[in-house]
Every structure is written in C-alpha cells, then in structure tokens.
Amino acid sequence: MSGSIEIAGDQLRAIIERIEQVEEEIKELTDAKKEIYMEAKGNGFDVKILREVIRMRKQDPAERDEQASLLDVYLQAINGASPAGKKAA
Amino acid sequence: MSGSIEIAGDQLRAIIERIEQVEEEIKELTDAKKEIYMEAKGNGFDVKILREVIRMRKQDPAERDEQASLLDVYLQAINGASPAGKKAA
Amino acid sequence: MSGSIEIAGDQLRAIIERIEQVEEEIKELTDAKKEIYMEAKGNGFDVKILREVIRMRKQDPAERDEQASLLDVYLQAINGASPAGKKAA
Amino acid sequence: MSGSIEIAGDQLRAIIERIEQVEEEIKELTDAKKEIYMEAKGNGFDVKILREVIRMRKQDPAERDEQASLLDVYLQAINGASPAGKKAA
DNA sequence: CACTGGAAAATGCCGC
DNA sequence: GCGGCATTTTCCAGTG
Numbered sequence: 001m002s003g004s005i006e007i008a009g010d011q012l013r014a015i016i017e018r019i020e021q022v023e024e025e026i027k028e029l030t031d032a033k034k035e036i037y038m039e040a041k042g043n044g045f046d047v048k049i050l051r052e053v054i055r056m057r058k059q060d061p062a063e064r065d066e067q068a069s070l071l072d073v074y075l076q077a078i079n080g081a082s083p084a085g086k087k088a089a
Numbered sequence: 090m091s092g093s094i095e096i097a098g099d100q101l102r103a104i105i106e107r108i109e110q111v112e113e114e115i116k117e118l119t120d121a122k123k124e125i126y127m128e129a130k131g132n133g134f135d136v137k138i139l140r141e142v143i144r145m146r147k148q149d150p151a152e153r154d155e156q157a158s159l160l161d162v163y164l165q166a167i168n169g170a171s172p173a174g175k176k177a178a
Numbered sequence: 179m180s181g182s183i184e185i186a187g188d189q190l191r192a193i194i195e196r197i198e199q200v201e202e203e204i205k206e207l208t209d210a211k212k213e214i215y216m217e218a219k220g221n222g223f224d225v226k227i228l229r230e231v232i233r234m235r236k237q238d239p240a241e242r243d244e245q246a247s248l249l250d251v252y253l254q255a256i257n258g259a260s261p262a263g264k265k266a267a
Numbered sequence: 268m269s270g271s272i273e274i275a276g277d278q279l280r281a282i283i284e285r286i287e288q289v290e291e292e293i294k295e296l297t298d299a300k301k302e303i304y305m306e307a308k309g310n311g312f313d314v315k316i317l318r319e320v321i322r323m324r325k326q327d328p329a330e331r332d333e334q335a336s337l338l339d340v341y342l343q344a345i346n347g348a349s350p351a352g353k354k355a356a
Numbered sequence: 357c358a359c360t361g362g363a364a365a366a367t368g369c370c371g372c
Numbered sequence: 373g374c375g376g377c378a379t380t381t382t383c384c385a386g387t388g
Contacts, residue, residue: 008311012166015307019321022300026293030380033289040282043275046248051381053252054286070224074231077098078105097221104218108232111211115204119364122200123385129193133186137386138344140362143197145333152330166316186345208364216375229366255276256283297379301370314371318378358388365382372374 041047056064130136219225234242308314333340 011310012163012312015303015312015317016321016324018303019300019317020324022296022303023321026296026300029289029293029296033286033293036282036285036289043278045279045282048382049245049248049252050282050286052249053256054283054290056253057283057287067227070227071230073096074101074227075234077096077101078231080098100221101223104214104223104228105232105235107214108211108228109235111207111214112232115207115211118200118204118207122197122204125193125196125200132189134190134193134344138340139193139197141333142340142344143194143201145337146194146198162316162320166312166320183342183345190341190345219374226367252279255279258276315377360387361385363382363384365380367378367380369378370376372376 037047037050040050126136126139129139215225215228218228304314304317307317
C-alpha cells in the first residue's frame, strides 16, 4: 500500500537531489564565465563584441554566410521597394 | 528584371513598418509607466519596494495555485506515467 | 493616527492599479507584435533576420560602423596572434 | 609593425579559449541534467511536473521571506521616504 | 561615470 | 515543422 509510494518517494528524492546538484555545478561555472568576462572588461575588451566573436565561432561558416546574404537580400528589398521608382534601375 | 532577389519588397516594408509602429506605442506606454513611478517617488513612496509589491501581485495567483496543489504534484510525479487513475495497473 | 496611513493606503492602491493597467496594455501590444512576426513567418519571411533588420534600423549608422569595425579588429587580432609566426609579416 | 591594430591578440585568444572551455563544461553538465530527466521519465515520472517541483524548491526560501514581510513591505512603501524610524516626521 | 541589479527581448530546445 | 518553455543575453535605471 504505502509500499510503492515509499519507493517512488525515495526515487523522487534521489532524482531531485541529483538534478539540484548538477544545477549547482552549472551555476558555479556560469559564475566563472561571468568573471572571465569581467576580467576581460577590466583589461579593456568590449564584452559585447567578445560575445559576438564567440557566437560566430560556434556557427559554421556556411551557415554564417547564408545568414549574411539573406540579410543583404532583405535590406536591398527594403531599399528597392516602392520609393522613387528605381524598381529595375 | 531582378527576379528572385526582388522578394516581396513592399510586403517586407509593410511588415517592418507595422512592427515599428507597435514598438513605438509600447515605448510610449513604457514611458508612461516610468512617469507613474517617478510621481509616486515624488509622493514619498519607495520605488524599489513598489516594484516588488507589483511583482508579488503578479506572481501571487499562480503561486497560490501551485502551493495548493503541491501535494498533488508530488503524487502525480510519483506515478505520472499512468494518466487516468490506473491505480496500480 | 490611522489617518495618514489610510490616505497613503488609498494613494498606494491607486498607484498600483494605474501601473497594472499600463502593464496590461503593454502586454496586449507585445502580443500584437508577436502576431505580426508570426504572420510574417507564415508568409515565408525569416523572423530572426527580420529582427536583425529592425535592430539595425534603430541604431544610428555611425554607431553601427563602429561596432562592425571593432568586430573586425577582434577577428583579425585572433587570426594574427601567435600561430605560425606571422607576427609582423 | 601593425601598431594599434595588433591589440593584445594573444590575450584575446586566451580569453576566448577560456570562455569556450567553460562553456564546454557547462554543456556537458547540461547534457547530464537532460539525461537525468530522461532517466526519470523512463522510470515513470512526469518531467514537466518534476521541473515544477524543482523550480518551487528554488523559489521557496525567497518566497517565504517575501510572504512573511508583505505587510512590512506595504508599510515601508507608504513611508519609504523616511528611512530610519522617523515615526511621523 | 562605471557597476550592479532587475526588467525585457531573443535565441535555442523539446515535445507534439 | 511548429508552438511553447526555459535559458541566455541585452538593455536600462539607480547608486556609489
């Protein structure tokens, strides 16, 4: 009766503790990351650009180019839309 | 003609303008909100605490539900796999 | 005695309600914005790029160029660092 | 020499590599966390509810404090401008 | 005037 | 493949 619940309860507790443990470790690393950024900032680096560099390195080059050209397409589409009839210039 | 490049320039413009319009309105309201806080501050209220009160009021309804069903939640978690009162399957 | 508290209480309530009212309106507009993006997506536009276009339009050109060139500086600094002794090439 | 352009390339590289290293470790832990959830799911637990339980446990201590001092908070808000028991100033 | 903390936005992920 | 959720990132106001 209370048997299967007890067992599940123990299991549940174990799961929760494991997850909380891992989350704790993640938090430590996240803090470490922040510190590195802060240190970099202290050395005169621009944190925002730094993040962008890291983001770029994560992305594969093909994908990057594709996004860049799509952006160009959009920008040109905006400029080339209706204003001043340069439609097919 | 420029063909595949000229992708719906007019449509794109329309979308962008609509979004920018909405963002403009949001900005106005955000400013109004700030003004209310400032006015409150001028009347001797502590803005930080005011924000906290509002935050709590937002969370409270949700919180109440969660609190009320905490035990249920645990019980469900323990045998969440049997959805529909399959007691002991 | 309870006098000044009462008055302040009314005032407090009024402030809170005004803010909550404004926040409600902001939420509606935010939802509207989301819908526009979703509609655009339904028409084949890339939401992420769309967001970038809008972000770019908000930023003044000078600032934009500055960021872009700083990014270049960083990227070149990475490539030109130690590897393969091209230090002063 | 390239002068002002060659801005601390080595330093920059070191920073980036450190960050990427830490992010790698975070990713491993994140994956571990996911695995725990998956394992739990395999044992009949409802992942969504599990997440909720963990979230509540995180919020609970803070929540308790906030709840306990709600009245205080309101009272402070009402005369927050007099910090240090200036009774009726 | 840079730092800190908190609100708002954006991105990525997971399940359906 | 899409919509919703959770995390992460960015922005901004207050503060020393």
